Amino acid sequence: MSVVADVNVRTSDVLTVRGLTVTVRDKTLVSDVDLSVGPGERVGLIGESGSGKSLTALSVLGLLPEDVTASGSVRLTGVDHELIGADERRMSRVRGRRLAMVFQEPMTALNPTMRIGDQIAEAMLIHGTRPGRGAARAAAVELLERVQLPPDTLRAYPHQLSGGQRQRVVLALALANDPALLICDEPTTALDVTVQALVLDLIVKGVVARAAALLFITHDLAVVATVCERVLVMYGGRVVESGPVGEVFTRPRHRYTEGLLAASDLETTQRRLTTIPGNVPPAGQFPSGCVFRTRCRHATEVCATTPPWTGSETTGFACHHPAEAVDD
Amino acid sequence: MTDTPAAIQVVDVVRTYTRPRTSLLRPAPVVRALRGVNLEVKEGERFGIVGESGCGKSTLLRIIAALDHATSGHVVVEGTDITRLPERRLRFLRENLQLVFQDPMSSLDPRMRVRDIIAEPLVVQGHPASGARVRELLEAVGLSADAGDRYPHQFSGGQRQRISIARALAPRPRILIADEPVSALDVSVRAQVLNLISDLVDELNLTLVFVSHDLSVVKHVCDRVAVMNAGQIVETGFTGDVYAAPQHPYTQRLVSAIPTLHRALAGATTTDLLAAKGEPG
Numbered sequence: 001m002s003v004v005a006d007v008n009v010r011t012s013d014v015l016t017v018r019g020l021t022v023t024v025r026d027k028t029l030v031s032d033v034d035l036s037v038g039p040g041e042r043v044g045l046i047g048e049s050g051s052g053k054s055l056t057a058l059s060v061l062g063l064l065p066e067d068v069t070a071s072g073s074v075r076l077t078g079v080d081h082e083l084i085g086a087d088e089r090r091m092s093r094v095r096g097r098r099l100a101m102v103f104q105e106p107m108t109a110l111n112p113t114m115r116i117g118d119q120i121a122e123a124m125l126i127h128g129t130r131p132g133r134g135a136a137r138a139a140a141v142e143l144l145e146r147v148q149l150p151p152d153t154l155r156a157y158p159h160q161l162s163g164g165q166r167q168r169v170v171l172a173l174a175l176a177n178d179p180a181l182l183i184c185d186e187p188t189t190a191l192d193v194t195v196q197a198l199v200l201d202l203i204v205k206g207v208v209a210r211a212a213a214l215l216f217i218t219h220d221l222a223v224v225a226t227v228c229e230r231v232l233v234m235y236g237g238r239v240v241e242s243g244p245v246g247e248v249f250t251r252p253r254h255r256y257t258e259g260l261l262a263a264s265d266l267e268t269t270q271r272r273l274t275t276i277p278g279n280v281p282p283a284g285q286f287p288s289g290c291v292f293r294t295r296c297r298h299a300t301e302v303c304a305t306t307p308p309w310t311g312s313e314t315t316g317f318a319c320h321h322p323a324e325a326v327d328d
Numbered sequence: 329m330t331d332t333p334a335a336i337q338v339v340d341v342v343r344t345y346t347r348p349r350t351s352l353l354r355p356a357p358v359v360r361a362l363r364g365v366n367l368e369v370k371e372g373e374r375f376g377i378v379g380e381s382g383c384g385k386s387t388l389l390r391i392i393a394a395l396d397h398a399t400s401g402h403v404v405v406e407g408t409d410i411t412r413l414p415e416r417r418l419r420f421l422r423e424n425l426q427l428v429f430q431d432p433m434s435s436l437d438p439r440m441r442v443r444d445i446i447a448e449p450l451v452v453q454g455h456p457a458s459g460a461r462v463r464e465l466l467e468a469v470g471l472s473a474d475a476g477d478r479y480p481h482q483f484s485g486g487q488r489q490r491i492s493i494a495r496a497l498a499p500r501p502r503i504l505i506a507d508e509p510v511s512a513l514d515v516s517v518r519a520q521v522l523n524l525i526s527d528l529v530d531e532l533n534l535t536l537v538f539v540s541h542d543l544s545v546v547k548h549v550c551d552r553v554a555v556m557n558a559g560q561i562v563e564t565g566f567t568g569d570v571y572a573a574p575q576h577p578y579t580q581r582l583v584s585a586i587p588t589l590h591r592a593l594a595g596a597t598t599t600d601l602l603a604a605k606g607e608p609g
Binding site for chain 2: 048049192193194195196197198200201203204205219220221222223225226227245246249250259260261263264265266267268271272273274275276279280282
């Protein structure tokens, strides 16, 4: 296996995103996102629809739609060039090799006209990580075994499999070349809860076995808490809070995180759930300044200015009126 | 048990579908969607039906709402056996039993204004569809009166689900059936819609049948729950009991597979989700 080269002090992180901004025509969809994932670290990215979490992932992969442009910096360990703005020829050598993605909908991620075994073998042959067709085949069998699929899955077509089986095939594909970073975008949202449990477990085991880093995108707080060590909360295209899971989910500082936690608490004995007033604005129509101020009970005039980031790079929040820190 | 009359009784309902023949020589394959379902929902009760995809929960709902017919067995709604009734004699059911579906975009006509959507059940049933009633309904679901002039695409997912609820409540039903009403919604909006359903059920004394794949949502909303698996009800009980001490192996697996913040912060890993235990946490 390849040895991680060029490790110096600042770039020891597997993924380093700095000042990522995604725009479409005159609308800003993601603004100034900083994000780093350390080696073997499992980081969650949570947010509701329109928060920009999927666009962040697509920017890293260089898979943004045609008229959507990203600026800022995205660096991946072992890749000596900037990922933002890299041409397709260079990106296709990174994608599926050092960086792999599991999408929400496995049917669209698989080729309906190719047998499962050929698709997995192809991923390895394209990047030349296995010496030949036979070796790639054998590796495919082993990969399928790791995701608990029988060897005869090799000869099946995607439509012959269930949703959970397909998602496991996609996972096997993503892990085929031992990527340094695996990105999962809502990988279990379309699955039943018992199947979700299996797929989540396979993702974590696959990542841990390869000492790969994981960036896990979801709207489900409980899933993030189970899978990840660190979490970033996104709203309106900005990271509003980040920190260790235990910290952010027990002592939230940003008012949005606080509201989201209360709204998702179904364990409450009260008949009525705590809600966040209003609706998530459509993408690109978030207010200036603090993006959450139109729905925030604590908003004042100062919130019309963009709140500065408080705290360290990995643990902090951006709010003018944060919730009380318990240990202060 | 016999104090309150039953709003819905389902007795030994079986539903089989015949698939297209695959061979000239063999009979057409048969799918057994429901395999002898029995349940009883009391008047004024909040009853949940939980199950994973393909377990037959939607088929059961369609049969209760007389949108489909049982192959055998009976469905009694408010004392009337609806199993073999022709459509022209189901009018009482259409007035008293209303549905809210999962996807508000596909259940609202994109070419109709919201006020016409809400008034449609009234018009169809020959009631006077007054503007006052529509405004009253819009207000009840927390939408402004001018929302009536707009079209469904101008609303967000949560607001569309409010429109569906307003339409369902228009003919003043006594039974409200909600099929995964919050599955497509964001967390912050989900809480609003769950509160709305809960409030309306209380205010209007409705019987609620709430179908979901998510046991934790059902636990919050419902008093009693039936767990379905492979066309059968495997366990019925008070939601708190079923959640805390599931009896059937399938329910145990289902309960332990639900990731919760509480368990995760206590150190539960993804492997713990797979271990079927009677006691979660």
